[in-house]
Amino acid sequence: MTALLSPAAELDHRLGDPRDPANPHGFAAAVRRDALSGRPEALIEACRGLALSFVPAAEGGTLSTMDETLALVRMAARRDVTVMPHTMFSITAATCVLLAGTPDQRRRVVELLAQGHAIGFALSEPEHGSDLLANGCLLEPHPDGFLLTGDKWMVGLGERARALVLVGRTGGRGAGAFTAVLLDDVDRARAGNAVTSGMKGVDFTAFAFAGEVVPADAVVGQTGHGLEIAMKAMQVVRTMSTGANLAAADTGLRVTLDFAVRHVVAGRPVVEHERNRRELGTAAAALLACDVVATACARGMHTNPAGQSLWSSVAKKVCTDLSEEVFRRCTDVLGTRALLADSPFDVMRRDNAVVRHIDTGPTANLRLVAAHLAGRATDTTPPETAFTLDRPLPPLDLHGLGLSTRGRDEVTQSLPEVAAAMRTVLADDRALDLLHRLEKALTDQSGDPLDRAERFCFLHAAAACAHLWWFNLDRSLFGTPPGDTGWLVATLALLLDRAHRVEDRLRTEDANPVLDAVLALHATGRLFSATPLPLAEGGTPA
Template sequence: MTYERAADLDRALGDPRDPANPCGFEAMVRRDAEAAYPHALAARAALLRTGLLPGTAMDELLMLVRVAGRRDVTVMPATLYSVTAATCVLLAGDERQREEVLRLIEAGEQIGFALSEAEHGADLLANQCRLERGEPGFRLHGRKWLVGAGRRCSALLVVARSGGRGPSAFSAVLVRGAALERARVPVPALPSAMRGADFGGFAFDHTELPADALVGEPSRGLEVAMKAMQVVRTTSTAANLACADTGLRLTMDFAAAHHFGGRPLLEHGHVRRELGTAFAALLACDVVAITAARALHTLPGAQSLWASVAKKVLTELSEEVFTRCADVLGTRAVLDGPFSVARRDNQLVRFIDTGPVANLRLVCMQLRQLAAAEPEAQPSTELATTYTIDRPLPTLRLADLALSNRGRDEVTAALPAIDSRVAAELKLWRQDVRALAPGEDCQDLAERFCFLHAAASCLHLTWFTPALGESLAPSVDLLLDRAAGGARRLSGAAAESAASQAEGLHVRGHLFSVAPLPLAEGSSTPWLG
């Protein structure tokens, strides 16, 4: 698949380096300074909203978001804040609720998702917003904060405590109309990045709701939300890809045009190592994100693990891209401009939908089962489809999402015989997990697994997409080093291979990706900071 719709969208949005382009880098900087909503970009990229409708492939949506978001990642919440609430309703709602949600999306309306509470953060089981039985429906009482699209949403899905204990103590309701408008309140503080995004709060004071506001079965609200957030964790990787592509592209512009000692920076060995390492990290992110999005169609039951792996790898390595690029840019990296805006926005993505500690905890919960599983001889048809990126995908089956994959992970269990190092490291990892004492902290082992899973993804993609050749070898080297707790730059042939790949895609004006789309700027005048 060549993702033609994404290439067409990027072309339609114009050259982002044109200062007069309302969908360009300079416009992003102006909006950030004013904390302004990206009206023009969201209107021109309205196609993104259709990604929530049945029939859209999730990897295609990822690429659409990526090419729009590289110009200002705030466009993602401006068009896709509805994804969590909509997925909840499509998973558990009745036919009337599903039709209502799809009508709102088709009309360009937003549906908010209210789960978090300021007093409890990631401790969701401590949430206190209450849903009580009323006559004839329900009463909602309590506060929710930092709700995406909170000031603009036409409907709001609220997960609230309804009785009982543990995860089954929560139900979900859809709030609309006057009840929604009366509950809107400002939030006392806003994030320092994605400053044009729409965040709001809600305060319910025994708000009356009709009986048909309940979404799904009582006591299943948190379960449904956890499944929906697997989709969100996967799609949110597009934001990391978008920001990191902009960071690396601007740095490549600078390194190609700026001279030091009579030569372009890009010809200096230490610069090539930094940028080669940054590119290898970005390409690893690209592989993990695209294949995780495809797996939503092929292996939805594996997303409880896969989505968390993707979020961990993308948030860590995209930040590494910025760190290495900043060292090349020097002082320009901290000046007000598109690089610094993209870097701050990328840092915020780390905390959207699921924070880093909570996300890693989701991996920890499955480690012992994963370590107990034996390697498999052959990959399944579903895995082969996932990694053959020009192969059509089956219809998305949200009903097959699960809270656990029960210890089965084909990605690491059915490795192709390309690079024995990954299999050897996985064997050692399994031994270390089995040696864990009861109650012993496993975060380091969870992090290690995430990077090994990403390395395994690179091997699978190389095996099932032979045209990639050895292009992912530097990314595998980097991932194995990160799995071991390292942070070294690539060196030698690996560094030069990655730097040459980055240089070639940059000169041709293509996306930094295993699916290198032609971009609108082509070979236009580079950004010099």
């Protein structure tokens, strides 16, 4: 356990063993709540600190580093994914205000968060979905500011929100036609809640406005900058949303391993059958790849905020796709048990599926990546600090966030230099071959823009795995000895396959080492992560 991430381990031990049926913060309690569409009240109270964990200390928050916050989110949400929206759905609205609001607006938002209140973010509209430039909710000129008319929907925690940040049309064309406003009195505008198949107990609320007066001093930032502010804020949201994917997939795989190690078929434990080992090894590689890209993205918020418009979109794509693959692979091992109502597996699977469509939908997210790839700028400087896990990070600077990298990507564009260095120490022929294939794949510019963007996301993730291995060569990763290539081979093989739309299981020789690594973490009660923090299941940490 590193000193940097120890608060997450402390939180997990304070919440207790989630396998304990009597634990109000455990799996059994989450299953019961899901059946009743209930809120995790005790868990929300125990994790109230998450509400300020993304707010810089200078603004009154508790943020240390974004990777520490990501680890805290994982520890809470691995028990019940819905605790994340209940404590952190205000992140988009609050970040908008922290980015562009007046001192009074920033103080107001932080006060609301500190008091445990929610702040909704009203951007999407039922008639337009991800086509944001078509949005029609109007902020028309009025002697006292604006008249607000129109509908918003799917506002997370909107039923309980004390305030809203709303992005409405103020005139003009393109992105400059929209302005963000901070609304304090929204009770009368609520217009019902949507019901989702996952994340039960989390309200997604519609709002209908019919000529409400919005004072001029409610504007967040400058008139016409609403979408720009929102797009920057959603980079932070996309980064943190990976915590929900990681948490759900960790529990899904952990529950499956509980079964596979204990249950015997044909005289052998399920985990010892070759086909199951390949399924579980592939699931393990998928989860470890998610861990790498999410951790790098969180650390990159500090080291390269201007690049997060791309990195966060890549992380969103990779973590949503591969976390769903974890559940598919595990379902085939669990069989009918994957559908049992008294298991957390199906609850986690359904909650994880909702994350895919929160903040930025799949197609809109790929369009963001495609827009970056249309640029011609380059940056071949290896992102050493972002990937060196024990390297101190600079303070978070939200104002460093940008809207486009214009084609720059340190992770992929510096790979040739890092790969050349890796070849001087690598003795694993399989790893060397996969590294060569990765470099070659990154030169492929074929396909339509969205196909190319999808391929790029997985190649970026593969390059991230190479960087993590190289910049931590003297450090244990995923509980394996320093310099171990088992996890590296498995993640590279998986990500290269997914980049080329190959959905096969890993070959046995690639699956076995990564599965053995994850089984060791499972047996000792540790997080499935490059920094395998001790969990409550493992007893009191040393």
